Amino acid sequence: MLLSLSNEPRDYAWGSTSLLADLEGRESTGVAEAEVWFGDHAGDPADIAGGSTLDAVTEGTLPYLLKLLAAADPLSIQVHPTITQARDGWDKERDLAADDPARNYRDANHKPELIVALSDRFEALGGLRPVAGTLRLLDALGASSGVRALRSRLEGGSDEDALRDAVGWLLSGDAQREVDEIIAALAEASSDEFDAELRAVRAIAERYPGDPGVVVALLMNYIVLGRGEAIFLRAGLLHAYISGLGVEIMAASDNVLRGGLTSKHIDVPELLSVLDTTPAAVPVLAPAAGAVTDYPIEVPDFALRRVVLEGTPLSMEVFGPAMVLSTGGEVSVTGADGVALAVPVGTAAFAIDETSVLLSGVGEAFIAQPGS
Numbered sequence: 001m002l003l004s005l006s007n008e009p010r011d012y013a014w015g016s017t018s019l020l021a022d023l024e025g026r027e028s029t030g031v032a033e034a035e036v037w038f039g040d041h042a043g044d045p046a047d048i049a050g051g052s053t054l055d056a057v058t059e060g061t062l063p064y065l066l067k068l069l070a071a072a073d074p075l076s077i078q079v080h081p082t083i084t085q086a087r088d089g090w091d092k093e094r095d096l097a098a099d100d101p102a103r104n105y106r107d108a109n110h111k112p113e114l115i116v117a118l119s120d121r122f123e124a125l126g127g128l129r130p131v132a133g134t135l136r137l138l139d140a141l142g143a144s145s146g147v148r149a150l151r152s153r154l155e156g157g158s159d160e161d162a163l164r165d166a167v168g169w170l171l172s173g174d175a176q177r178e179v180d181e182i183i184a185a186l187a188e189a190s191s192d193e194f195d196a197e198l199r200a201v202r203a204i205a206e207r208y209p210g211d212p213g214v215v216v217a218l219l220m221n222y223i224v225l226g227r228g229e230a231i232f233l234r235a236g237l238l239h240a241y242i243s244g245l246g247v248e249i250m251a252a253s254d255n256v257l258r259g260g261l262t263s264k265h266i267d268v269p270e271l272l273s274v275l276d277t278t279p280a281a282v283p284v285l286a287p288a289a290g291a292v293t294d295y296p297i298e299v300p301d302f303a304l305r306r307v308v309l310e311g312t313p314l315s316m317e318v319f320g321p322a323m324v325l326s327t328g329g330e331v332s333v334t335g336a337d338g339v340a341l342a343v344p345v346g347t348a349a350f351a352i353d354e355t356s357v358l359l360s361g362v363g364e365a366f367i368a369q370p371g372s
């Protein structure tokens with residue numbers, strides 16, 4: 001059986017007034033539209049055509065949350081725990097009220113994420129850059145006392161220890177003078193090697209003046225995705241989306257430890273306990289040349305497949321509770337009963353007990369289902 005799913009966009013301040021409207025071919029409301037959730041998460045379960053919501057069907061057991069994400073401004077820098085860390089944190093905070101602003105853990109689950117770009121350009125920060133590269137970047141910022149102080153934190157010892165020390169110091173509240181000096185130095189900074197990074201962080205500084213997360217961003221890898229390209233963000237990996245439209249899928253969790261670019265609670269010791277400071281680039285997963293792209297990730301919570309339809313129907317095997325999200329053109333989905341369900345752009349079909357679905361039309365769709 002197939003159900004038709006939709007939802008209203010969530011109006012977070014960083015959302016775009018145009019990206020989702022343009023995708024769906026409708027007039028902009030003039031209000032920031034940040035995310036559309038397709039899942040059974042209690043915070044905003046998807047609507048089922050004809051009434052009811054998805055949680056009434058699944059009883060909140062869906063292991064993943066599928067989203068459309070539209071960012072006009074940077075999201076907070078953040079990291080997510082492993083499942084063991086999440087269970088320990090949830091137990092440690094069991095006496096805190098659910099809405100306590102000091103609460104870090106909203107559930108006992110991990111939150112690995114995959115984001116696939118729908119826009120031609122999607123900007124993100126992901127992972128920490130090797131220290132040698134960041135020291136070269138700092139050469140472009142001059143020799144103010146703030147820059148010298150950050151450099152001294154990074155020089156000597158292992159990259160992992162130096163980066164942990166630098167992130168903790170920047171977010172501690174004791175380094176605001178140095179943070180302000182480093183941000184001021186961005187205005188005139190120039191580097192052939194790091195021109196794109198400096199331009200990106202300058203733009204972030206304009207949106208978040210004086211925020212220590214601006215300097216944390218200087219320690220991170222700057223990533224630009226093209227349409228169909230993706231990055232997987234595992235537990236412990238510091239990241240932030242900067243701008244663009246994408247399809248995001250994650251484990252069904254709301255556990256976020258923040259590290260800047262936010263007015264929300266930042267628990268520095270807890271962040272550092274979860275943070276993986278091993279420096280490395282985040283691999284970009286490229287779309288396949290053919291009609292179907294599988295993004296190779298190994299988590300039990302979810303798997304995501306991109307399908308480009310050019311008029312020839314494609315039969316796709318599915319397992320577990322699956323969704324087909326339409327992101328372009330005209331797409332329809334047919335289940336075992338032989339009845340075709342039209343899936344307008346920006347909506348999804350939910351397959352409860354199907355083992356395969358037939359996708360028809362000319363357009364683009366994403367199939368979400370539990371992982372292996």
